Amino acid sequence: MSGTATLRLRMAPDMRLARIALWLAAALFAAALVAPMAMLLVRAAQDQAGAFVGLANVAAYAGTPALASSVWNSVWTSALSTAIVVPLAFAYAYALARACIPLKGLFRAAMLIPILAPTLLPALAMITLFGNQGLFRPWLPEGFSVYGPWGIVAAQVFANFPHAAIILSVALATADARLYEAATVLRASRLRIFLTVTLPGAAYGLVSAAVVAFTLAITDFGIPKVVGGNFNVLATDVYKQVVGQQNFNMGAVVGLVLLVPAVVGFFLERWAGRQRAATLSGRAVAYVPAPRPARDLPLFLLALAVALVLVGIVGVAAWSSLVAFWPWNLSLTLANYDFARFDANGWGSVVTSVQMALLAALLGTPVVFTLAYLLERGPARGALGTALRLAVTMPLAIPGLVLGLAYILFFNHPANPLGVLYGTLAILVLNSIVHFYTVAHLAATAAIRQLDPEFEAVGASLKVPLWHTFARVTVPISLPAVLEVAVYLFVNAMTTVSAVIFLYGPATKTASVAVVHMDEAGQQSAAAAMACVILAITAAAKLLQIAAGGAVERATQRWRRR
Amino acid sequence: MRRLLLAAGLAAALAPAAAEAQSRTRLTVYTALENEQLAPFKAAAERAVPGIEIVWVRDSTGVITARLLAERENPRADVVWGLSVFSLLQMEALDMLEPYTPAGAEALRPNFRSPRSPMTWTGMDAFVSAICFNRTIAAQRNLPRPSTWADLLNPAFRNQVAMPNPASSGTGFLTIAGWIGTMGEERAWDFMGRLHENIQVYTHSGSAPCNNAARGEYAVGISFDMRAVALRNQGAPIDIIVPTDGVGYDLEATAILRGTRNLDSARRLVDFTVTREAHELYGRYYALLGRTDVQPTVQNYPAEFAERLVSADFTAVATQRERILRSWTERFDGRSAPRN
Numbered sequence: 001m002s003g004t005a006t007l008r009l010r011m012a013p014d015m016r017l018a019r020i021a022l023w024l025a026a027a028l029f030a031a032a033l034v035a036p037m038a039m040l041l042v043r044a045a046q047d048q049a050g051a052f053v054g055l056a057n058v059a060a061y062a063g064t065p066a067l068a069s070s071v072w073n074s075v076w077t078s079a080l081s082t083a084i085v086v087p088l089a090f091a092y093a094y095a096l097a098r099a100c101i102p103l104k105g106l107f108r109a110a111m112l113i114p115i116l117a118p119t120l121l122p123a124l125a126m127i128t129l130f131g132n133q134g135l136f137r138p139w140l141p142e143g144f145s146v147y148g149p150w151g152i153v154a155a156q157v158f159a160n161f162p163h164a165a166i167i168l169s170v171a172l173a174t175a176d177a178r179l180y181e182a183a184t185v186l187r188a189s190r191l192r193i194f195l196t197v198t199l200p201g202a203a204y205g206l207v208s209a210a211v212v213a214f215t216l217a218i219t220d221f222g223i224p225k226v227v228g229g230n231f232n233v234l235a236t237d238v239y240k241q242v243v244g245q246q247n248f249n250m251g252a253v254v255g256l257v258l259l260v261p262a263v264v265g266f267f268l269e270r271w272a273g274r275q276r277a278a279t280l281s282g283r284a285v286a287y288v289p290a291p292r293p294a295r296d297l298p299l300f301l302l303a304l305a306v307a308l309v310l311v312g313i314v315g316v317a318a319w320s321s322l323v324a325f326w327p328w329n330l331s332l333t334l335a336n337y338d339f340a341r342f343d344a345n346g347w348g349s350v351v352t353s354v355q356m357a358l359l360a361a362l363l364g365t366p367v368v369f370t371l372a373y374l375l376e377r378g379p380a381r382g383a384l385g386t387a388l389r390l391a392v393t394m395p396l397a398i399p400g401l402v403l404g405l406a407y408i409l410f411f412n413h414p415a416n417p418l419g420v421l422y423g424t425l426a427i428l429v430l431n432s433i434v435h436f437y438t439v440a441h442l443a444a445t446a447a448i449r450q451l452d453p454e455f456e457a458v459g460a461s462l463k464v465p466l467w468h469t470f471a472r473v474t475v476p477i478s479l480p481a482v483l484e485v486a487v488y489l490f491v492n493a494m495t496t497v498s499a500v501i502f503l504y505g506p507a508t509k510t511a512s513v514a515v516v517h518m519d520e521a522g523q524q525s526a527a528a529a530m531a532c533v534i535l536a537i538t539a540a541a542k543l544l545q546i547a548a549g550g551a552v553e554r555a556t557q558r559w560r561r562r
Numbered sequence: 563m564r565r566l567l568l569a570a571g572l573a574a575a576l577a578p579a580a581a582e583a584q585s586r587t588r589l590t591v592y593t594a595l596e597n598e599q600l601a602p603f604k605a606a607a608e609r610a611v612p613g614i615e616i617v618w619v620r621d622s623t624g625v626i627t628a629r630l631l632a633e634r635e636n637p638r639a640d641v642v643w644g645l646s647v648f649s650l651l652q653m654e655a656l657d658m659l660e661p662y663t664p665a666g667a668e669a670l671r672p673n674f675r676s677p678r679s680p681m682t683w684t685g686m687d688a689f690v691s692a693i694c695f696n697r698t699i700a701a702q703r704n705l706p707r708p709s710t711w712a713d714l715l716n717p718a719f720r721n722q723v724a725m726p727n728p729a730s731s732g733t734g735f736l737t738i739a740g741w742i743g744t745m746g747e748e749r750a751w752d753f754m755g756r757l758h759e760n761i762q763v764y765t766h767s768g769s770a771p772c773n774n775a776a777r778g779e780y781a782v783g784i785s786f787d788m789r790a791v792a793l794r795n796q797g798a799p800i801d802i803i804v805p806t807d808g809v810g811y812d813l814e815a816t817a818i819l820r821g822t823r824n825l826d827s828a829r830r831l832v833d834f835t836v837t838r839e840a841h842e843l844y845g846r847y848y849a850l851l852g853r854t855d856v857q858p859t860v861q862n863y864p865a866e867f868a869e870r871l872v873s874a875d876f877t878a879v880a881t882q883r884e885r886i887l888r889s890w891t892e893r894f895d896g897r898s899a900p901r902n
Contacts (some may be wrong), residue, residue, distance in 0.1 A: 065892065066892075068889060230895075231896075244728075245883075246627050296717065325797055328798070412636045501625055501627065502629055522571050522773040
């Protein structure tokens with residue numbers, strides 16, 4: 001605290017530069033998030049013809065009898081899936097970081113599986129497994145239907161697991177072995193060590209993971225759309241208004257309601273942030289777990305079970321992509337991969353997706369990481385810092401189709417000089433970076449928070465500018481997290497549908513949109529095949545990251561060991 | 563290295579745009595046509611209208627309509643070719659359509675063209691709500707083959723029927739508009755209330771009930787004919803039933819966007835869309851065409867189904883839409899927790 005304050009006094013020039021960078025980030029968020037959303041949200045106070053009607057839409061929406069049930073349905077299914085996914089992801093991440101189990105690399109890769117493919121893939125797999133013609137149907141109770149709250153909760157646990165697991169992995173990745181040594185010397189019990197050392201160290205990660213899992217669950221419409229049946233939630237209400245009835249005004253009203261959990265989450269995170277203490281001081285010694293079968297074996301079995309379920313679901317999808325015509329003709333064929341038969345763009349949409357995802361990762365990662373650093377260690381006090389902290393939390397709460405619609409209204413406005421971006425790949429890239437900003441930011445922040453501010457203080461006393469400390473200490477130490485952020489952006493840009501479906505141009509249709517189109521046309525196997533192609537590409541990126549991560553770790557993380 | 567990759571990525575992104583800056587006029591055409599129709603339609607139009615190049619933006623009716631309306635301040639499409647007439651009427655009400663009577667439009671059936679002069683839209687073909695009936699599942703569960711909507715009220719169909727939620731899907735709205743058209747509003751609500759007892763799920767997509775009936779998820783899916791025919795032609799064990807007690811229908815239609823920078827080319831393309839040649843193309847997928855002098859060649863369509871169409875006043879239906887949907891939502895939406 002006082003270190004940073006004196007820092008600012010002494011290091012005026014680099015702090016000024018950092019301040020400029022923060023303003024640039026603010027401009028980026030103003031143009032790519034705040035202005036588009038503002039253009040959409042003013043519609044909440046307009047009628048269809050554009051006249052100002054004040055709170056009439058809100059009143060009309062509040063008067064719908066279905067509203068209360070949608071709110072309640074959204075809240076309880078999201079809360080339930082969060083309550084399942086956070087402990088599960090914690091145990092999984094704990095097994096990876098704090099236990100001696102074999103196959104850690106594979107487990108790390110398997111944990112990501114649900115975000116490696118478009119969400120339609122798990123939804124289709126759920127139907128293939130548990131639907132009325134599902135493979136497991138004979139063992140399900142009579143009258144059980146996957147279409148409804150249970151289908152939603154199950155699919156959301158699956159879909160949100162990796163997000164929570166990433167955040168918790170980063171939070172648990174590094175610990176100061178001296179704390180554990182001290183606790184052991186003091187004869188603290190294992191439970192006590194867990195409760196007083198491990199959990200507080202990961203508290204920020206736990207709160208982040210819960211906020212992320214809850215917000216993702218409540219804003220996602222892809223899952224309730226496919227497996228929700230008649231079970232109404234807020235996100236499907238947005239879909240009905242925007243896509244079903246093209247009533248953007250009411251869609252904006254529901255979109256506003258969905259921002260509430262994000263705002264609550266923002267304050268929760270700030271609260272958690274204040275409770276934190278840097279876990280990795282400059283004198284820290286990396287914690288390396290020693291083998292202990294009583295802990296390792298159950299954790300290994302748990303991780304194995306989770307990983308098998310995750311791999312199994314993908315296996316089902318891969319199999320269904322090879323089936324000639326499910327469920328009537330189960331002979332295997334590669335014909336479903338001849339995409340030109342189903343979609344005018346053929347394999348071209350895969351090329352578009354890869355270009356877009358590469359650009360999103362290459363451009364997004366430096367922005368995410370630099371901004372996270374500046375917000376943690378730079379001169380980010382006052383209104384600017386608060387505004388930016390709020391801005392980076394917002395994207396998580398905005399349903400993709402709301403963001404996509406907002407982008408049309410803003411970027412296509414005749415008076416907007418940024419209109420040249422409209423219909424190009426650039427707008428898809430920008431949209432993807434903004435849409436997935438929050439989790440990327442949280443992962444970067446978690447990594448930076450583990451570093452003692454002492455590094456900056458030492459840098460300052462050696463009269464080294466802040467950016468030197470950033471470039472020569474923070475980034476190298478955090479390289480694994482930087483790679484994680486890059487791959488996260490790449491993967492999500494490859495799989496996203498909800499926002500880009502409003503933004504792609506004639507030459508920029510993405511593979512994930514093609515999956516939706518083929519499924520709509522009843523070509524389930526071709527849709528699964530395209531989803532598997534996406535999965536193969538994102539999995540390759542992930543494996544590359546793991547390989548590169550190993551090399552990086554050997555090169556940059558050796559100092560943490562003794 | 564990073565900069566290099568970036569430059570390569572940007573170059574790759576911009577290359578197609580640069581290569582296509584050539585002499586032909588590029589017309590951006592928004593459509594909800596099926597994917598397999600895009601290539602033949604483009605080829606035929608470019609052959610018939612020299613000097614144009616069609617670039618498609620295709621998506622489902624709801625998404626493409628939302629895009630068109632959201633882009634209203636600064637339209638990106640030159641022409642809409644193959645979109646529900648209800649969507650075009652929404653756009654007409656917002657003064658988004660360029661009035662133009664295509665050469666030869668008088669050959670279209672009267673209810674297949676805009677009543678305005680000059681016209682704002684012209685119809686291509688009609689699609690109707692239809693029942694996708696899975697023969698295999700029906701045999702397993704001893705379900706009778708329905709031939710009318712009223713047959714679906716049979717208690718044997720309890721929990722066997724899927725239909726699109728009209729608040730989410732244009733097909734769903736088309737279906738209930740048809741019921742209201744044939745039965746009158748009061749009896750239609752009564753019918754829907756009784757049908758509700760047999761519905762397993764209201765889906766958010768218009769094609770999902772038929773796609774899922776084809777996969778055997780439900781025995782009966784209420785959807786639209788073209789989807790059903792395409793699935794049947796893929797080999798799905800479904801019958802396509804156009805109920806004999808009257809079905810609602812919708813038109814696929816064409817219009818020019820007001821504010822297009824390529825008005826002349828857009829007009830020539832729209833002239834082509836009402837020709838015999840274009841209708842022969844439509845007739846490969848649809849059974850009821852705008853022109854009476856072209857015989858449709860599509861397979862697996864029920865015979866003489868044109869007689870079952872409910873006469874529809876599209877404009878009147880469109881203006882009632884909001885009220886009907888509100889009423890539907892109050893009665894049925896979310897009131898349908900799964901009956902376990």
